[in-house]
Amino acid sequence: MLVVLFHAGIPYFTGGFVGVDVFFVLSGYLITRLLVDEAAATGRIDLVAFYARRARRLLPAAALMIIVTLLFGWLVLAPITLRGLAASAGTAATYWSNLYFALSAGDYFGPDLATNPFLHTWSLAVEEQFYLVWPLLVLFAVWLAKRWRHGLLAVLLAATLVSFALNLWATEHLREWAFFSSPTRAWQFGAGAIAGLFSTRGVVSASRWGGALGWLGLAALLASAVGLSEALPWPGYLALAPTLGTVLVLHSGVLAPSARLQSLLATVPLQFLGRLSYTWYLWHWPALVLSRAALGPMTVPARLAVALASLGLSWVTYNLIEKPLRFHPRLLPAPRRSLVVMVTLSLLAAGAATATRVFSVMSDRQERYLAAMDDISSSSADGCNLSFTASEPAQHCVYGVLDSSIDVVLIGDSHATMWFPALEQLARYRGWRLVVHAKSSCGLEDGPATRSNGAPYRECDAWREAVLAELARLRPELVIATMFVSETATDPGLRATALASGLKRIGATTPVAVYLRDAPFIGFDAPLCLSALGRWGGRHPCTYELAEVRSVSGWEEDAVRLAAVRSIDMVAVICVTAPCEVEQGGTVVYRDSHHLTASFAASLAEEVGEALDSVVDWELIAER
Secondary structure (H helix, E strand, O other): OHHHHHHOOOOOOOOOOHHHHHHHHHHHHHHHHHHHHHHHHHOOOOHHHHHHHHHHHHHHHHHHHHHHHHHHHHHHOOHHHHHHHHHHHHHHHOOOHHHHHHHHHHOOOOOOHHHOOOOOHHHHHHHHHHHHHHHHHHHHHHHHHOOOOOHHHHHHHHHHHHHHHHHHHHHHHOHHHHHHOOOOOHHHHHHHHHHHHHOOOOOOOOOHHHHHHHHHHHHHHHHHHHHOOOOOOOOOHHHHHHHHHHHHHHHHHHHOOOOHHHHHHOOHHHHHHHHHHHHHHHHHHHHHHHHHHHHOOOOHHHHHHHHHHHHHHHHHHHHHHHHHHHOOOOOOOOHHHHHHHHHHHHHHHHHHHHHHHHOOOOOHHHHHHHHHHOOOOHHHHOOOEEOOOOOOOOOOOEEEOOOOOOEEEEEEOHHHHHOHHHHHHHHHHHOOEEEEEEEOOOOOOOOOOEOOOOOEOHHHHHHHHHHHHHHHHHOOOEEEEEOOOOOOOOOHHHHHHHHHHHHHHHHOOOOOEEEEOOOOOOOOOHHHHHHHOOOOOOOOOOEEOHHHHHHOOHHHHHHHHHHOOEEEOOHHHHOOOOOEEOEEOOEEOEOOOOOEOHHHHHOOHHHHHHHHHOOOOHHHHHHO
16 A cells, blocks of 8 residues: 555655565565474475465466556557567566666666556565575575574574665665665565564463554554655665564564454455555556556546556456466466466566567667667767766776867766767867766765765765866866756755855866856656657657746856856757757757757757857967
């Protein structure tokens, strides 16, 4: 319920993603209890039977969801997304989509994950990977427990602590992998597993503390759901709240099974949702993504209606697919046959993904839009747009005439490398030595930097100081600075002051500093929009009003004025019609919602040179 409310954009549930953390703890609790009880009763663990039960429970509904989503995605999504859709569907069918999305999230120029209808399968992949490894760990722990009384607890505790430590490190250094990877999530399964060990069957206590612990755990869950947000570093320490909250609720059910909380959780509506929780999770996200693609932006009531409709679809799936196959009389007593049938279903889903990719033949126009998505500058391809983890300036990013007496430095974030194709042409033609210093999402503002999710961006702070020191040493004849100006600023005045201070520091290292105003932030993905024109989901005109997009970034102009720095603005050649088009003469202008394509930027070399000539005295530079 928390995850659905979060994905539907219901106000206040900004931390509803913690529902996945609850899910991990529950899985660890239940699976470990089943395995340990089986070992205690029979002296062994039948791994084939275990995997067969899990396969009958999970694979049929997931395969159906993948195939149906591919079909509807073919109908409503932009054609250029079909190959990526097929790739993510294939990883979802084979349960490694968490790794796929970790790699995609780590790619600064990667696809927008929020529009991928298979994004939610990352947690299912983590669960399946847990099911693959955890029984083997429990099997070893049970063997050890026969020789050492505390062996079972020791193994589970050690695995949990190692995973938690890895989670803390990765949250600080590799945020995407901390979120998506199994090793950094295993501690939550481990927390549930350890809780399961202490929940001894047959021991019923009327402890008055049992009920209180349950309410405390529930309060922790609800506080996490409404108090957390995507802007906070996750999972890290913060994930302890929903994890331990779930453990408390579970343990409360053992200590005080007749408490009011347990009675509440046992009510018919919640039991009904509990039975459908897996299939509802499967269907709700594709339903929301594909509805948005077909109908455009939706209101909160509309998104909630779609989420509720997906609940109806989950009821059908549960009763016609999941339950009949899970308890099929020919599969139930035959674990190996179950595995063969279930794996075949997953392979059918993977085959549907392959077929989608093979048959997603596109016209030349669509191929042009697809190529535009990857049309980045050669400096980025050379590694000159440094990654989030880099903190030292690149030393190899030197272009133009290498033995020139005129040093020109391009500095900024990815929007600096965006202009590189035009400036490289100028450097070769005019005889400059062009040095590029750029780092992903690292702006020019003075003061502590933050990433888009609100986390401290210390690597940016270190890199920026090192670049300023490098500029002071080099004393270039000209520095061209630019950066991404987002569509809004929470405190425009404060941000203008910070940028002005940063520009002044840059200006102190060179005789001439020029600020290149940012290209308009158009608010939609240009290649995707152009690709979808004329289709069911292509309702956007793929144009923008310049006055609207520039009205929210007035603080950038204020910063230039405060810094008293020379500036140029290329908007007149980026937007040549009213409203502004994102394709000019067969060339796509934007590769996403705010980066110019390298092809288009290269076509502006002459115009950029003329703009620089209007603010730079080249004769003085030559005399220097």
